[in-house]
Amino acid sequence: MTAAVDVRDVEHVYGTGRGAVTALGPISLTVEAGSFLVLVGASGCGKSTLLRLIAGFERPTAGTVRIGGREPVPGRGAAVVFQQPRLFPWKTVGGNVDLALRYARVPRPERARRIPELLERVGLHDVAERRTWQISGGQQQRVAIARALAGEEGLLLLDEPFAALDALTRERLQEDLRHVIATSGRTCVFVTHSVDEAVFLGSRVVVLTRRPGRIALDLDVGLPRTGVEPDRLRALPEYAALRATVGQAVRSAAEDISD
Structure with missing residues (x-):
């Protein structure tokens, strides 16, 4: 390996x-x-x-x-996940993931497809339109993990x-x-x-x-x-x-x- x-x-x-x-x-x-x-x-x-x-x-x-x-x-x-989620509270759950995809230079049409896939992967398919302060601490940490998985980095x-x-x-x-x-x-x-x-x-x-x-x-x-x-x-x-x-x-x- x-x-x-x-x-x-x-x-x-x-x-x-x-x-x-x-x-x-x-x-x-x-x-x-x-x-x-x-x-x-x-x-x-x-x-x-x-x-x-x-x-x-x-x-x-x-x-x-x-x-x-x-x-x-x-x-x-490397993508990093901290003890605190460190999300952007003025953005929706999907918006936080979208921002990570933008930083990874993923084209907009591809971002629209990948956001629900990433949220589904961490069990958050039904909260994409909520603000981050409207979800629980555990759900916020799931968003942080989805955001970390958004890029192409092979190391987490x-x-x-x-x-x-x-x-x-x-x-x-x-x-x-x-x-x-x-x-x-x-x-x-x-x-x-x-x-x-x-x-x-x-x-x-x-x-x-x-x-x-x-x-x-x-x-x-x-x-x-x-x-x-x-x-x-x-x-x-x-x-x-x-x-x-x-x-x-x-x-x-x-x-x-x-x-």
């Missing part, structure tokens, strides 16, 4: 002098095209920092980050997009996102605190240590990506075993004291 993301000997330091804090690294990892990588660990372990480096929002203090062999540039090569980066949602909505969106990524062929890097979310979503789970974040566990999940109902998947003995393994790694990594 082709590497979608290559992180090589990366370190990241915030501040200078005596106030400098090493947030991440050294860390190296390769994300293969079409895979779903989940980064999990305790608060402050560098998960979101690593995601921002991959997105190109920040540059590493040391080492290199490459997307498809090139240095990342914000807004190019998500920074705890479901953290602020209630448990039921969060579970439903996990199921929807898992299906969308599995059927779209996109590469995904997803940040979470939740062990269950990591195992359910990921084809691969990377656990980071406490600051400075380093890789404590790199695990191929190996569960079926399609064709199994979510409740049946969560009931599998293999699922419980993976949860236990990742959970223990997260606890141990949070307690680890680095030199």
Whole structure:
């Protein structure tokens, strides 16, 4: 498989002098095209920092980050979904998706066809004409995902997009996102605190240590990506075993004291 993301000997330091804090690294990892990588660990372990480096929002203090062999540039090569949807409230749901398609330089006739397709993909076919403030928080996050899928970027980066949602909505969106990524062929890097979310979503789970974040566990999940109902998947003995393994790694990594 082709590497979608290559992180090589990366370190990241915030501040200078005596106030400098090493947030991440050294860390190296390769994300293969079409895979779903989940980064999990305790608060402050560098998960979101690593995601921002991959997105190109920040540059590493040391080492290199490459997307498809090139240095990342914000807004190019990767679509990003944040914890808050960051939609335009003066536009309709369909208008927000249309704007993303315009930025992707999709011609108007093609945009008219793709808007309902994208909203259907995230289960929002019946709210295209509503304003974003007229729909629920879970629906707003679905719009953010549809907007991220609107471009041609093969890489999708998500920074705890479901953290602020209630448990039921969060579970439903996990199921929807898992299906969308599995059927779209996109590469995904997803940040979470939740062990269950990591195992359910990921084809691969990377656990980071406490600051400075380093890789404590790199695990191929190996569960079926399609064709199994979510409740049946969560009931599998293999699922419980993976949860236990990742959970223990997260606890141990949070307690680890680095030199």
